[in-house]
Structures are given as C-alpha cells and as structure tokens.
Amino acid sequence: xxxxxxxxxxxxxxxxxxxxxxxxxxxxxxxxxxxxxxxxxxxxxxxxxxxxxxxxxxxxxxxxxxxxxxxxxxxxxxxxxxxxxxxxxxxxxxxxxxxxxxxxxxxxxxxxxxxxxxxxxxxxxxxxxxxxxxxxxxxxxxxxxxxxxxxxxxxxxxxxxxxxxxxxxxxxxxxxxxxxxxxxxxxxxxxxxxxxxxxxxxxxxxxxxxxxxxxxxxxxxxxxxxxxxxxxxxxxxxxxxxxxxxxxxxxxxxxxxxxxxxxxxxxxxxxxxxxxxxxxxxxxxxxxxxxxxxxxxxxxxxxxxxxxxxxxxxxxxxxxxxxxxxxxxxxxxxxxxxxxxxxxxxxxxxxxxxxxxxxxxxxxxxxxxxxxxxxxxxxxxxxxxxxxxxxxxxxxxxxxxxxxxxxxxxxxxxxxxxxxxxxxxxxxxxxxxxxxxxxxxxxxxxxxxxxxxxxxxxxxxxxxxxxxxxxxxxxxxxxxxxxxxxxxxxxxxxxxxxxxxxxxxxxxxxxxxxxxxxxxxxxxxxxxxxxxxxxxxxxxxxxxxxxxxxxxxxxxxxxxxxxxxxx
Numbered sequence: 001x002x003x004x005x006x007x008x009x010x011x012x013x014x015x016x017x018x019x020x021x022x023x024x025x026x027x028x029x030x031x032x033x034x035x036x037x038x039x040x041x042x043x044x045x046x047x048x049x050x051x052x053x054x055x056x057x058x059x060x061x062x063x064x065x066x067x068x069x070x071x072x073x074x075x076x077x078x079x080x081x082x083x084x085x086x087x088x089x090x091x092x093x094x095x096x097x098x099x100x101x102x103x104x105x106x107x108x109x110x111x112x113x114x115x116x117x118x119x120x121x122x123x124x125x126x127x128x129x130x131x132x133x134x135x136x137x138x139x140x141x142x143x144x145x146x147x148x149x150x151x152x153x154x155x156x157x158x159x160x161x162x163x164x165x166x167x168x169x170x171x172x173x174x175x176x177x178x179x180x181x182x183x184x185x186x187x188x189x190x191x192x193x194x195x196x197x198x199x200x201x202x203x204x205x206x207x208x209x210x211x212x213x214x215x216x217x218x219x220x221x222x223x224x225x226x227x228x229x230x231x232x233x234x235x236x237x238x239x240x241x242x243x244x245x246x247x248x249x250x251x252x253x254x255x256x257x258x259x260x261x262x263x264x265x266x267x268x269x270x271x272x273x274x275x276x277x278x279x280x281x282x283x284x285x286x287x288x289x290x291x292x293x294x295x296x297x298x299x300x301x302x303x304x305x306x307x308x309x310x311x312x313x314x315x316x317x318x319x320x321x322x323x324x325x326x327x328x329x330x331x332x333x334x335x336x337x338x339x340x341x342x343x344x345x346x347x348x349x350x351x352x353x354x355x356x357x358x359x360x361x362x363x364x365x366x367x368x369x370x371x372x373x374x375x376x377x378x379x380x381x382x383x384x385x386x387x388x389x390x391x392x393x394x395x396x397x398x399x400x401x402x403x404x405x406x407x408x409x410x411x412x413x414x415x416x417x418x419x420x421x422x423x424x425x426x427x428x429x430x431x432x433x434x435x436x437x438x439x440x441x442x443x444x445x446x447x448x449x450x451x452x453x454x455x456x457x458x459x460x461x462x463x464x465x466x467x468x469x470x471x472x473x474x475x476x477x478x479x480x481x482x483x484x485x486x487x488x489x490x491x492x493x494x495x496x497x498x499x500x501x502x503x504x505x506x507x508x509x510x511x512x513x514x515x516x517x518x519x520x521x522x523x524x525x526x527x528x529x530x531x532x533x534x535x536x537x538x539x540x541x542x543x544x545x546x547x548x549x550x551x552x553x554x555x556x557x558x559x560x561x562x563x564x565x566x567x
Contacts, residue, residue: 126157208259471498
C-alpha cells in the first residue's frame with residue numbers, strides 16, 4: 001500500500017502531504033470512523049526507532065489531547081502503527097491525530113516583513129491566550145515559534161504541538177542535539193540554552209522573541225550556528241524594536257524587553273501578566289526613551305549574579321568555534337558625539353569645583369546609600385555595614401525579584417544619611433504561595449468560594465458526564481489538594497454535567513437493552529412495556545421504541561422500552 005493511501009490502525013486514512021518539520025511530517029487525513037477531516041502527524045523514522053522517545057511522544061500527545069481551547073489546535077488521538085519494508089522488516093510509526101486547520105503559518109506572515117502593529121499585538125495576544133490556558137493545565141509548550149502558530153482566514157490564532165517539544169527536550173542532552181532535532185535556537189530562553197530546568201516563563205520568553213520578530217521582521221539574535229545564537233540569548237542585550245523599525249511605539253519596546261529578560265524572575269511571571277502589559281500599550285501608556293534605557297540597564301546591566309551566570313554559560317558554550325557577535329559596534333558619528341558629551345561633562349565638573357566651597361552641600365561625614373536592589377541579602381548587608389550603616393531585614397513577597405534578593409531599601413539608593421543610621425532592607429521571599437483546598441465533591445459555587453478564601457481564582461470549568469454526580473459537582477481539578485501554587489493563580493475544574501449519553505437501543509433484544517442502560521457508565525432505569533397491538537418479532541422480544549431520544553439525558557432517568565407482543 002502506498003504511503004499516500006495507507007490507513008493507520010484501521011481507522012485513519014493518510015492523504016496528501018501538507019507540511020514537513022524537523023521531527024515529523026504532516027498529512028491531510030480522514031477519520032474513517034467519525035467521517036471527519038483531520039491532520040495526521042507522523043514521527044520521523046529515525047526518531048521513531050528510539051523506544052523511550054516513542055513513549056514520551058505518546059504520553060505527551062495524550063496530555064495535550066486533554067486541552068480544549070479555541071486558541072489551541074486540538075489533539076484528538078495518538079497511537080502507533082507498524083510499517084513493513086520491502087525486505088520484510090517492520091518498524092514503528094507513531095502518529096498524532098489533530099484538528100485540521102485552514103489558514104497560514106505565522107512564519108509565512110513574518111517572512112513578508114514587519115507586521116502592522118495591531119496585527120503583531122493581536123497575534124501575540126492569541127499565543128498568550130493559549131499559553132495561559134495550557135499553563136493552568138500544567139503543560140509547558142517549550143517550542144513557541146512562528147512555525148508552530150497558525151492564523152485562520154478569520155484571524156483566529158491557533159497554537160500547535162503542545163507537549164511534543166517537551167518530549168524532544170527531555171530526550172536531548174545538549175543544546176546542539178536539541179537544536180539539531182527541532183531547529184528553534186532562535187526562540188530558546190536563556191535557561192533552555194544553558195540546559196537548565198524550565199517552567200512557564202520559558203514560554204513567556206519565546207513569545208517575546210515572536211513579538212520582537214513580528215515588530216521588526218527579524219529575531220533579536222542571529223548567528224552562524226545554533227550554539228552561537230544560544231550564547232547571545234544568555235549574554236547579549238537585544239536592540240529595542242523601535243531602533244530597528246521607527247514606527248514601533250516605545251511602549252512595545254518596554255513590553256518586549258521585559259519579556260526577553262535573561263533572569264526568569266525579571267520577566268512577566270505568567271502569560272496573563274504579559275497579556276495585560278500588551279493591553280496597556282493600546283491605552284497609550286508609553287514610556288520615554290530615557291525610561292526604556294533605564295529598563296534596559298535594569299534587565300541587562302551587569303550584576304554579580306548575572307556575571308556568574310554568563311561566565312558559566314561561556315564555559316559551557318565556548319567549545320563551539322563558530323560563535324561571533326551579530327550586532328555591529330556604534331557608528332563613528334556616535335563615537336564623536338560621545339567624546340563631545342564627555343568634554344562638556346568635564347568642563348562642567350571643573351566649573352563646579354572652582355565655584356563651590358567645600359561643605360556647602362553634602363556633609364563630610366555623610367553616607368550615600370548604595371544601590372543593592374536585586375543583590376543577595378548577605379552581600380547587600382555587607383555593603384551597608386561597610387558604609388557604617390545598620391541594615392534591618394524585612395521580608396516581603398515579590399513576583400519579580402528572586403527569593404533572598406533585595407527588593408528595595410528605605411531610605412532609597414542615592415540618599416544621603418548619617419553614619420550609624422538604620423536602613424530598612426526589603427528582601428524577597430519569592431512569589432507568595434497559596435495551598436489548594438479540597439475541591440472534589442463540592443458544588444461549583446462552593447469550590448469557587450473555597451478558592452477565594454485562600455487567595456486563588458476559579459479558572460476554566462469543563463463539564464463531563466458522570467452517572468452518579470449531580471450537575472455542578474466537582475469531579476477533578478487541575479491542581480491537586482494541598483499543592484502549593486502562586487497566590488492569585490487560577491485553578492481549572494472538571495464538573496459533572498448531571499447527564500449521561502443515552503444510546504439508541506431500538507432493535508436490541510429487551511434483555512440486551514436493559515443491560516446497556518444499567519451499565520456502570522449510564523446507570524439508567526429501564527422499564528419494559530409490552531404492546532400487544534404490534535406483532536411480535538420471532539425469537540426474543542425486540543425493542544420497538546424508547547421513550548427518551550438518544551443523546552444526553554438527566555442522570556438516573558427512567559427509559560421506557562416498548563416491545564411488541566401481538567400475534
């Protein structure tokens with residue numbers, strides 16, 4: 001049987017090729033059982049030969065299939081077939097059955113150049129909407145890029161390949177190996193580039209890269225090899241988008257730079273925060289060029305921790321000889337402008353020295369509070385003590401500063417104080433956490449109230465048939481009881497619909513119909529009614545009609561089954 005006409009697992013007919021990626025090939029297909037058009041993704045043969053990879057591929061696809069959201073391409077099924085070669089040997093063919101989406105890949109849109117500002121914001125917001133849902137479900141995408149995003153003819157954003165990137169990253173030991181498989185180093189977060197564990201904030205970073213590319217028509221970092229690009233993600237400062245495309249507002253500079261912060265704690269902590277920041281740009285909340293510069297210094301300026309990380313990353317990546325910087329040095333005109341500014345500053349300082357008497361401004365024994373923001377408490381206290389100041393630690397939660405680092409001081413940095421003065425040092429305890437309460441078995445309203453009591457929010461609510469539970473009763477939650485989650489997080493619920501799906505038993509024998517209706521999945525009450533006015537069929541009595549039509553019916557319903565008993 002040819003590859004184009006083969007049928008997988010006796011159900012999915014493979015049609016024409018519609019896409020090809022680094023790890024899989026996508027075909028148009030048809031579900032012969034349900035009679036619907038689908039997309040069929042077949043894992044490449046060289047990857048399918050790895051049994052552990054096949055297992056992760058299947059498990060992750062199954063996890064992705066549980067997500068249902070308009071901004072996410074649905075995964076309907078996953079399985080494994082076999083294919084026999086001409087020599088008689090067989091090899092596995094793992095596959096994933098997905099929703100077939102008509103539209104354009106975002107990478108094709110980006111290839112045409114910078115997108116209009118409104119479109120760039122809309123596409124990015126659609127990606128973040130999908131991530132906000134998936135992160136609540138505990139699924140980190142890990143491979144956000146324009147090639148994994150579809151835009152339908154109606155403008156709806158659809159994100160693909162949830163969970164597949166996780167399988168790739170888990171089975172790859174180095175950056176080079178990972179990028180050889182999926183080829184997405186341009187969208188790596190710094191922690192992915194360094195081979196460190198990642199969380200939802202890695203998706204935030206990758207979405208920031210996509211936003212940057214939509215605004216400018218190019219990614220923030222480019223190089224001759226994946227390792228060279230990964231090095232830049234770890235250590236180099238991106239050029240603000242407005243310096244590449246004049247029409248980009250500075251408000252989007254600030255949003256993009258924050259999303260591209262090297263330190264995950266300095267990024268938006270979740271997709272929802274990123275979406276809010278994008279929404280604010282529509283309201284005209286634009287920073288000045290000076291404020292954008294200050295933000296760049298805050299996010300990418302040197303500090304002891306970042307220097308340590310960069311040094312470690314250099315040791316990891318320096319074995320690759322293809323690395324080179326891709327950002328040009330300053331133009332000659334800028335250099336001369338800098339010399340002129342420096343000359344003016346020197347003249348101004350000289351004038352100040354000659355025209356001001358000693359002691360008229362800062363007292364000789366005054367101390368200027370050092371800037372220790374985002375510095376570890378131990379180091380910050382040493383700095384202040386060395387200034388003859390008394391640091392007083394005050395713990396406080398923070399969404400942006402890593403636990404153990406300084407959030408701010410009081411008096412603030414740059415303030416003149418007397419020796420021996422106490423300086424309050426506010427130290428981050430990390431993001432404030434809440435404990436997920438018991439939710440299973442509660443009504444939806446009671447579960448919402450229980451979440452509110454502990455500082456959490458009710459997330460997406462999905463209904464599911466259950467033959468025993470009343471409508472609105474919680475069956476499960478996407479966070480287990482007792483789990484620690486960030487304060488203010490949303491918890492999604494699966495609640496009972498109060499219904500079961502009645503099957504059509506017309507034509508069944510009376511005994512078979514009763515067994516079907518009383519099965520554990522339905523638990524309905526059958527009631528057999530004999531009708532002597534219609535002729536009985538030969539053999540066992542057969543159901544002629546049922547009182548309730550097939551489809552969803554209330555739990556514990558009584559279904560009257562009419563059987564003909566006439567001559």
